[in-house]
Amino acid sequence: MTRDDLFNTNAGIVRDLAQACAEVCPTAKLLIISNPVNSTVPIATEVFKKAGVHDAKKIFGVTSLDLVRASRFIGDKLGKIVDVPVVGGHAGITIIPLFSQVKGLKLSNEERDALTHRVQFGGDEVVQAKDGLGSATLSMAYAGARFADSLLRANAGEEVLEWAFVRSDLFKKEGLEYFSTYVKLDKNGVKEILPLPETISEYERELVKNAIPELKKSETKGASFVA
Numbered sequence: 001m002t003r004d005d006l007f008n009t010n011a012g013i014v015r016d017l018a019q020a021c022a023e024v025c026p027t028a029k030l031l032i033i034s035n036p037v038n039s040t041v042p043i044a045t046e047v048f049k050k051a052g053v054h055d056a057k058k059i060f061g062v063t064s065l066d067l068v069r070a071s072r073f074i075g076d077k078l079g080k081i082v083d084v085p086v087v088g089g090h091a092g093i094t095i096i097p098l099f100s101q102v103k104g105l106k107l108s109n110e111e112r113d114a115l116t117h118r119v120q121f122g123g124d125e126v127v128q129a130k131d132g133l134g135s136a137t138l139s140m141a142y143a144g145a146r147f148a149d150s151l152l153r154a155n156a157g158e159e160v161l162e163w164a165f166v167r168s169d170l171f172k173k174e175g176l177e178y179f180s181t182y183v184k185l186d187k188n189g190v191k192e193i194l195p196l197p198e199t200i201s202e203y204e205r206e207l208v209k210n211a212i213p214e215l216k217k218s219e220t221k222g223a224s225f226v227a
């Protein structure tokens, strides 16, 4: 089972919850963790657009778990806690860890490939291991709490940097409407979307290139569901 298989069940649930939010709390910030995030965020967006209350600064796909996983795997290797940026989306090859951005980290090509794969498919590993009994419950809760905490701090006036899957013009030329990258948050939600670091490796650039058609397919699937 992949996150995409969850579409049939979750698309309707997210649409209905988004519809209720659009009616009763249209200015609330929506944190969407239900899979497939690459489609459920476009679903919520389209519902808000239809209701005439859309504000792209306030709808977030929660991808923090990918950063938690990547940081844990590299932390184990380096023997200390490090932050590993992860960009793109939240499913398979759309999850792109940027190991090039971790100071002092040296990986052979084989290690880099294996760790990239582990971050991209770690969630599927857990789903398979639980064999029908749900997904990565506790780490998802931790990742969700971490993201909610960032938003609450931003709400309270702090300028916070977080990674999130949001409406973004970074790959507009390629026809993509959503992408997860570093965002500055303030009390209104997304204040600024930061570009990819210039120093990412050729390998990572290629991963981004390969993820774009997959992300596009998922966002179209979500938007079409509402249309």
Ligand SMILES: NC(=O)c1ccc[n+]([C@@H]2O[C@H](COP(=O)([O-])OP(=O)(O)OC[C@H]3O[C@@H](n4cnc5c(N)ncnc54)[C@H](O)[C@@H]3O)[C@@H](O)[C@H]2O)c1
Pocket (backbone or CB within 6 Å): 006, 010, 013, 032, 033, 034, 035, 036, 037, 062, 063, 064, 065, 066, 090, 133, 134, 135, 136, 137, 140, 143
């Ligand atoms: N983005 C992430 O990092 C991430 C990580 C793990 C899981 N997930 C996703 O989170 C979701 C939940 O995963 P889980 O393992 O906790 O699943 P789960 O089956 O343990 O829990 C799902 C919950 O949703 C409730 N529910 C079912 N239909 C509903 C409806 N119509 N309205 C409201 N609630 C309803 C169920 O009663 C149940 O309590 C899944 O979509 C999963 O793929 C996302």
Ligand SMILES: O=C(O)C[C@H](O)C(=O)O
Pocket (backbone or CB within 6 Å): 002, 003, 035, 065, 122, 123, 124, 126, 127, 135, 136
């Ligand atoms: O629910 C899933 O399919 C997996 C989840 O998105 C995860 O990353 O653990």
